[in-house]
Amino acid sequence: MSMQHALFDTAGPKARARVRIFTVISVLILLAIIGLAYWQLYLSGALAPSKWLPFTQPAIQSYFAGALGRTALAALGAAVIAVPLGLVLALGRLSPVALFRWPATAFIEFFRAIPVLLVIYAFMFALPSYGINPSEYWKLVIPVGLCTAAVIAEVFRAGVLALPRGQTEAGLSVGLTPGQTFRLVVFPQALRVVIPALVAQAVIVVKDTAFGYVVSYPELQQSARVLVANTRNLVQTYLVVTVIYIVINLLISRVAVWMDRKLATRRAGKTKFVSLTTGRGPIQ
Template identity: 40%
Template sequence: MNLEQLQLVFQSAVNALPALLKATPITLGFALAAMLLGLPLGFLVALSRLSRFGALRRVSSVFVSFIRGTPLLVQIFMVYYGLPSLGLTLSPIAGGVIALTLNAAAYLSETIRAAILSIGRGQREAGTSLGLTDSQVMRLIVLPQAARVALPSLSNTLIGLVKDTSLVSVITVVELLRSAQLEIARTFEPFGPYLAAALIYWVISSALELVQHRLERRYARGF
């Protein structure tokens, strides 16, 4: 690649930036929505997998196994293109959020379940001996400690979601990747817009990693 080609790539990346930056909030919105909706759903799935009721454990286990065992792209297609055949038609945004939320919930549930199980049985028994109910033991003793254990994995899931939002471009959502593709269709210069999109993903991920590390240090100090 000669100097003239490098200049062309740089210029095309710079020219694509306004459109890509305009689409960046959509990418962040998808990731945050999936995380905020996936966390409570993942928590419920984790509790179901720890339940004493066998049927509840089996259903939640099948859900987690199916989501983790199939590609996210297939899940997006099932939600957006498959559900209309069952009488439920969704907008691209709703379909993308639902698919990402279900995917995030399955992975988050495993993180939460492992964090809960990492808290020793002795601490639960100590809380019970003090007269606390099971729900109080979970809320006051188990969950605060489990949150510290789960924090790195939860943060990694959010970072992964930011990158996974690129897949909703296949259902016509104009997020970061789709915006880059539209710029390429307009200019016929592929490398610059893709490079600019990659740099934006990198900056977002690096910023989230920085926040993650600061939160981990704060937890290590016990607030």
């Protein structure tokens, strides 16, 4: 039985017909809203071809390329903070020692519960009053990295807990210490399981860098605001920025899907090899 069937009853003919009807109605309503918005913009002259001409100029294209590079730099900086910190927090929360487990749990739950924007405001207004005033880049990157680390910690922990208990028992049975078992047996397998989820989390990190406008960091969103103030081409500018974000996130999503399929194929190949060589399935 699939997970979907375990959670939901299989829809009957009448239910499937109702779903199709509601889907068609929803699509028609959405198309009507988009068409109305397009018509209003057309009537106002906001979509005039002349308003798109500035985006064909090399200076504007270079401006967007620089903004995209700064967005990538901010996302990379947040990832450099989030991944190692998330791993440490996951190990702390999995630790049987309460001295490590409770602080890690408190950190994870705290930064998972509060919005990224609130942490950015703390770096903007609260910390400078205590003499801590980093640059605009770090005022964006550190809050995004801290909040993302809390999520990544749970991704790592879920990957470890998803492994069969027999993996740990097998490592202990051959004389490995608990630490060696985790480092050599459990964690490498958990890492392969969570890599697609980590790549997918990069989509959220890229979107969170849009908060750069709050601290005046010139990423895509802030650069678009500046360009709109100078050219008055609001619709065109934000449509271009939207397309850029969509393309970036689609590429990241495709990488996540590709990695998931690659790892699934590799695991299937190893399972088949073990079955052919031992006459049994993989040891759980």
